[in-house]
Amino acid sequence: MKLAVSGKGGVGKSTIAGTLARLYAADSCRVLAIDADPDANLASAVGVPPELRRGIRTIAGERRLIEERTGARVREFGQMFKLNPEVADIAERYAVRYAGVDLLVLGAVPRAAGGCACPESVLLKSLVLHLVLKRGEVVILDMEAGIEHLGRGTAAGVDLMAVVVEPGRRSLETAHRIREMAAALGIRRFGVVLNKSTSPAEDGEWVSAEFGADSLLGVIPFDSRIARADRLGSSIPELGQQDLLAPFRELLVNLDSRIKEKTP
Numbered sequence: 001m002k003l004a005v006s007g008k009g010g011v012g013k014s015t016i017a018g019t020l021a022r023l024y025a026a027d028s029c030r031v032l033a034i035d036a037d038p039d040a041n042l043a044s045a046v047g048v049p050p051e052l053r054r055g056i057r058t059i060a061g062e063r064r065l066i067e068e069r070t071g072a073r074v075r076e077f078g079q080m081f082k083l084n085p086e087v088a089d090i091a092e093r094y095a096v097r098y099a100g101v102d103l104l105v106l107g108a109v110p111r112a113a114g115g116c117a118c119p120e121s122v123l124l125k126s127l128v129l130h131l132v133l134k135r136g137e138v139v140i141l142d143m144e145a146g147i148e149h150l151g152r153g154t155a156a157g158v159d160l161m162a163v164v165v166e167p168g169r170r171s172l173e174t175a176h177r178i179r180e181m182a183a184a185l186g187i188r189r190f191g192v193v194l195n196k197s198t199s200p201a202e203d204g205e206w207v208s209a210e211f212g213a214d215s216l217l218g219v220i221p222f223d224s225r226i227a228r229a230d231r232l233g234s235s236i237p238e239l240g241q242q243d244l245l246a247p248f249r250e251l252l253v254n255l256d257s258r259i260k261e262k263t264p
């Protein structure tokens with residue numbers, strides 16, 4: 001199954017993507033977590049310890065790899081390069097493994113004015129497309145805020161777009177936009193995760209009224225221990241507090257049943 005997690009900045013995308021990755025791994029699934037946010041911090045949400053984190057190499061930073069696979073020089077525009085570079089071995093070579101989760105960090109690529117492609121972004125797009133289509137496992141994509149950069153190719157293999165919202169109007173507006181874009185890209189399932197809720201019943205109703213009761217995948221309460229885990233550079237599973245994980249487990253169950261449903 002392939003799950004993309006998106007939403008406005010700071011709503012808790014990485015927290016949720018990282019915790020879900022750990023829970024799927026604990027259920028003996030093969031899990032590949034992909035940090036697709038240039039402002040990468042999925043590693044700490046997965047719980048990867050600092051020593052291991054320091055050794056992570058981002059794909060976008062691997063100049064020789066990019067040049068070798070695309071046949072073009074990085075940071076030079078207007079060149080010819082391969083549009084379908086060979087990417088099959090990259091995840092195996094670059095992913096770090098922690099607590100049963102394979103984590104791959106894509107890194108930031110320079111954005112060309114006018115949106116023209118550069119070798120870095122072509123390689124990353126090919127890589128994500130390959131990973132979402134080929135690997136028979138749980139693939140979780142932690143997305144950049146918004147999904148403007150998510151191309152049709154990348155979206156092709158995504159089973160469900162989960163948008164994280166918080167109890168505020170602004171994150172809902174973003175979620176509406178993401179829903180439209182995801183539908184336009186052909187992603188057939190959409191769901192909302194309400195995070196940082198201080199009154200789950202009331203907030204849940206509010207989100208259901210906005211997106212339809214079927215769209216609400218889960219409600220995660222605001223909890224200062226979650227923020228504290230982040231301050232310590234650690235993850236929720238590392239805290240070892242089962243009550244904190246309960247709403248994430250519920251979310252996982254709902255995700256699984258949503259994925260199994262036939263799409264319209």
Ligand SMILES: Nc1ncnc2c1ncn2[C@@H]1O[C@H](COP(=O)(O)OP(=O)(O)O)[C@@H](O)[C@H]1O
Pocket residue numbers: 007008009010011012013014015016041045195196197220221222223224226227228229230231
């Ligand atoms: N349910 C929650 N309760 C309290 N703090 C939370 C909760 N979810 C996330 N946070 C905190 O909010 C901040 C942003 O979360 P993060 O997952 O990095 O967001 P995003 O990836 O969407 O930018 C972090 O400090 C995180 O610990």
Ligand SMILES: [Mg+2]
Pocket residue numbers: 013014015037041042142
């Ligand atoms: Mg994030």
